[in-house]
Amino acid sequence: xxxxxxxxxxxxxxxxxxxxxxxxxxxxxxxxxxxxxxxxxxxxxxxxxxxxxxxxxxxxxxxxxxxxxxxxxxxxxxxxxxxxxxxxxxxxxxxxxxxxxxxxxxxxxxxxxxxxxxxxxxxxxxxxxxxxxxxxxxxxxxxxxxxxxxxxxxxxxxxxxxxxxxxxxxxxxxxxxxxxxxxxxxxxxxxxxxxxxxxxxxxxxxxxxx
Amino acid sequence: xxxxxxxxxxxxxxxxxxxxxxxxxxxxxxxxxxxxxxxxxxxxxxxxxxxxxxxxxxxxxxxxxxxxxxxxxxxxxxxxxxxxxxxxxxxxxxxxxxxxxxxxxxxxxxxxxxxxxxxxxxxxxxxxxxxxxxxxxxxxxxxxxxxxxxxxxxxxxxxxxxxxxxxxxxxxxxxxxxxxxxxxxxxxxxxxxxxxxxxxxxxxxxxxxx
Numbered sequence: 001x002x003x004x005x006x007x008x009x010x011x012x013x014x015x016x017x018x019x020x021x022x023x024x025x026x027x028x029x030x031x032x033x034x035x036x037x038x039x040x041x042x043x044x045x046x047x048x049x050x051x052x053x054x055x056x057x058x059x060x061x062x063x064x065x066x067x068x069x070x071x072x073x074x075x076x077x078x079x080x081x082x083x084x085x086x087x088x089x090x091x092x093x094x095x096x097x098x099x100x101x102x103x104x105x106x107x108x109x110x111x112x113x114x115x116x117x118x119x120x121x122x123x124x125x126x127x128x129x130x131x132x133x134x135x136x137x138x139x140x141x142x143x144x145x146x147x148x149x150x151x152x153x154x155x156x157x158x159x160x161x162x163x164x165x166x167x168x169x170x171x172x173x174x175x176x177x178x179x180x181x182x183x184x185x186x187x188x189x190x191x192x193x194x195x196x197x198x199x200x201x202x203x204x205x206x207x208x209x210x
Numbered sequence: 211x212x213x214x215x216x217x218x219x220x221x222x223x224x225x226x227x228x229x230x231x232x233x234x235x236x237x238x239x240x241x242x243x244x245x246x247x248x249x250x251x252x253x254x255x256x257x258x259x260x261x262x263x264x265x266x267x268x269x270x271x272x273x274x275x276x277x278x279x280x281x282x283x284x285x286x287x288x289x290x291x292x293x294x295x296x297x298x299x300x301x302x303x304x305x306x307x308x309x310x311x312x313x314x315x316x317x318x319x320x321x322x323x324x325x326x327x328x329x330x331x332x333x334x335x336x337x338x339x340x341x342x343x344x345x346x347x348x349x350x351x352x353x354x355x356x357x358x359x360x361x362x363x364x365x366x367x368x369x370x371x372x373x374x375x376x377x378x379x380x381x382x383x384x385x386x387x388x389x390x391x392x393x394x395x396x397x398x399x400x401x402x403x404x405x406x407x408x409x410x411x412x413x414x415x416x417x418x419x420x
Binding site for chain 1: 265268273274276279282286387398403411
């Protein structure tokens with residue numbers, strides 16, 4: 001039994017909003033980094049507007065000067081990281097539909113849920129798909145290889161909805177203040193620009209344990 | 211005459227608040243980066259609270275969840291960058307005193323003004339000096355090698371005050387939304403974590419011109 005427990009890979013919690021460009025910009029590189037450190041990335045979609053409301057933060061896009069800078073930085077950061085990016089026409093999108101679908105799949109088929117999430121970020125930020133529309137989101141799930149019956153059940157069931165709400169509460173309790181927000185064990189990292197810090201931190205942990 | 215103009219080094223504008231930890235964390239490395247690209251860093255202290263008020267942004271430290279994360283990230287970022295850092299007892303400080311002194315010196319003695327600014331960031335973020343107190347700020351200027359008579363004139367004169375106000379208006383017009391905020395030609399970069407992006411951008415400019 002102990003051997004089985006020890007073989008459970010350590011996790012990295014990846015809190016994000018499906019409508020967050022910086023989440024898309026970090027997602028593949030975070031998976032690659034985690035793989036190098038034998039960690040498993042646990043994708044945890046949330047609705048940022050609900051977190052902002054809960055902790056009393058204004059949405060960054062509400063202020064003209066900040067919105068202008070961020071729109072510029074998003075596109076430039078994509079070029080800097082070499083990640084394909086096309087700014088979505090409906091931005092920022094409200095993302096309960098992919099959130100519900102994700103959690104509707106996650107309990108029974110976590111690999112399917114993650115495959116859907118990766119496909120949804122790409123579809124939204126590269127192909128311009130509107131992730132607020134259930135029929136578009138169902139199509140994206142189909143492209144990720146998820147059977148139509150599972151998609152339908154996950155989209156319409158109550159379980160995905162309640163798990164999304166629980167995840168938002170959990171994120172708020174853990175201090176999530178934006179997207180992407182990565183928690184390694186209990187160490188929090190906010191932003192697409194914290195990947196080097198995360199790697200430095202993982203290295204320092206390894207050294208301590210060795 | 212054309213030769214003289216061509217020999218003027220290109221600039222990098224460094225907008226910052228004397229009370230900003232992330233400004234301290236980037237300042238030395240920004241100078242080193244600029245030197246590698248034959249650029250001159252023009253230090254432009256501002257008062258962040260005045261900019262936030264002008265553009266309608268709340269101070270990030272106002273929200274509990276964000277303050278908690280940022281305080282943690284400031285100390286961790288200092289360790290990550292290898293920059294000495296001790297969180298000041300009075301934080302965030304209001305910084306008109308060093309701002310006025312800086313601009314009081316800057317017109318006639320720009321090198322002295324920069325030497326003072328570097329010393330002030332170090333004194334505040336390493337030695338815990340209270341930069342809200344004129345006598346402490348005058349002492350810091352003395353340590354930076356600035357004659358007492360110049361310090362006294364700069365601290366009490368109206369010129370420093372009006373230039374600080376002009377600099378805040380200029381920063382607001384140029385889209386500054388926080389500290390540090392670096393503008394290379396017209397390209398804006400916000401945050402201590404954008405140095406790699408700045409270098410990438412400088413490289414791309416060099417390639418275009420070559």
